[in-house]
Amino acid sequence: GSWWFDFEDGYGGWLDVSKEGDEYQASLLWRVGSARPVEIVAMNENEITLKRRRRNQDSVFVASIDGDSLEISLEDSGERASGGRCPPMPPRPDMAGIQFGEPITLFNGRDLSGWKLQPHDAENGWRVANGELINETPKTDFSAYGEFGNLRTEAVFGDCQLHIEFNVDAKCNSGVYVRGLYEAQVVDRDSSMQGISGPGAIFGRIKPTNNAGRPGGQWQSYDITLVDRHITVQLNGQTVIDNEPVAGCTGGALFGDVTRKGPLYLQGDHTSVRYRNIWIRPRL
Numbered sequence: 688g689s690w691w692f693d694f695e696d697g698y699g700g701w702l703d704v705s706k707e708g709d710e711y712q713a714s715l716l717w718r719v720g721s722a723r724p725v726e727i728v729a730m731n732e733n734e735i736t737l738k739r740r741r742r743n744q745d746s747v748f749v750a751s752i753d754g755d756s757l758e759i760s761l762e763d764s765g766e767r768a769s770g771g772r773c774p775p776m777p778p779r780p781d782m783a784g785i786q787f788g789e790p791i792t793l794f795n796g797r798d799l800s801g802w803k804l805q806p807h808d809a810e811n812g813w814r815v816a817n818g819e820l821i822n823e824t825p826k827t828d829f830s831a832y833g834e835f836g837n838l839r840t841e842a843v844f845g846d847c848q849l850h851i852e853f854n855v856d857a858k859c860n861s862g863v864y865v866r867g868l869y870e871a872q873v874v875d876r877d878s879s880m881q882g883i884s885g886p887g888a889i890f891g892r893i894k895p896t897n898n899a900g901r902p903g904g905q906w907q908s909y910d911i912t913l914v915d916r917h918i919t920v921q922l923n924g925q926t927v928i929d930n931e932p933v934a935g936c937t938g939g940a941l942f943g944d945v946t947r948k949g950p951l952y953l954q955g956d957h958t959s960v961r962y963r964n965i966w967i968r969p970r971l
Contacts, residue, residue, distance in 0.1 A: 688704065688772055689703045690704075690757045690770055691770045691935060691943035692759055693768055695768075696806070698942070699936045699943030699944070700718060700943050701722055702715050702757070712727070713726075713737055715737060716891075716936065719831040719938040719939050720831060720938045721883075721892075722892075722934075722935065723739070725737045726740075732752075733751060736750075746762075746763060748761055755771050755772040756769070757769065770944065771944075777915040777916055779917055780914045780915045782914065782930060785970065787847070787969065787971060788970075788971050790850075791966060791968070792965070793842075793951060794963070794964075796815070796819075796963070798815055799838075802841065803838070804836040804838060805839045807836075809834065809837075809956070810834045811836055820838075820953075820961065820963065821961050822838070822953075824957070826956075827858075829957065831938070831939070835955055836955055838953045842950065843949050844967060846914045846970035848910070849863075849865055849909070849965075849966075849967050849968075850964065851908070851951075852907065852962065853873050853960060854905065854961040855873050855874060855875055855960045857878075857903025858903065860954075862957070863951070863953060864940060864941070864949075864951070866949040867942060867950050867952045868933075868936045868937070868945065869918060869936065869937050870938070871909055872884060872887070872888045872890045874886055875902055876898060876901050877900075882894050886898050887928065890937045893928050895922070896926075896928070897925070897927060899927050908922070917930050
C-alpha cells in the first residue's frame, strides 16, 4: 500500500509498495525530488529494507510497520520519520456538484501580513513592492536546497480553488504548493525542465497535457482546484491537468499526511521570482 511520513523538522515523504504478478515493487519520496523506484532488499510482514542508488552512491532505508503506523529511517545518517497508511484514493469527484466559498485574499499587496518564513531561521529574500510579492536570491541553479527561505500562509486550508500569478525569468525556478502538499511547478515555457517537471506539472506526479507556459519574464497565472485528492490545473487559462488523482505529496512538501489541512506555500529557496493577485476559495 501507500504510506505517508513526516520528519521532525516538518517536511514530508511517501512510500508505495505494490505487487505485479509475483514481484513486489517499491517507490520512495524522501524529502525532495520525485518519487522514484527503489530496490527491495528484504521484506517480511513487519519490516522492509530498501536500497536507492543516486549519483553512484547507495542509500539503505528500513521501514517498520505496526498496523497502520510506519517508522522509517535512513541507515547512513540515522535520520528518521514516522507516519501512517494513506487512506484509499477517493473516487473522481463530480465537479458540477462541488461548491466553493467567497474568495479570500491572501496577499494584500502592501506587506507580508498573514505570511511567515519557512524555515523561520533561513535567509529572507522576500519583500513587497508595487503590489508584488518579490523573492530575490543569488541562486542560479535548480538544486534542491538553498540558504534562502520559503514563504507560507499562517492560515491553513483543505480542499479549495487557488488563483495566483507569477513572473519567473528564463532558466529560473520556483513552486506553488497547494495545501502545503502538492507543488505546481513555476518555470518559464522554454525551461530545461519539461513534462512531469515542467510548466503546468504537479512536480514529479502528474504530467500536463501540453506546455501552456509563457517565455521567461512574462506574467503567468495558475488556477488550481483540489478536491478529494484530485487536482485540476489551468495554466494561463488552459486546462493542462483535468481532475486527476495525486498519489501522494511532492518533494519539498511541509508534511506527508494527505488528509491534513495546510497552507499555501511558495518556494523561495530556489531562484528569484515574483507573485501577485493571490486568492483562495475554500470548499463549502
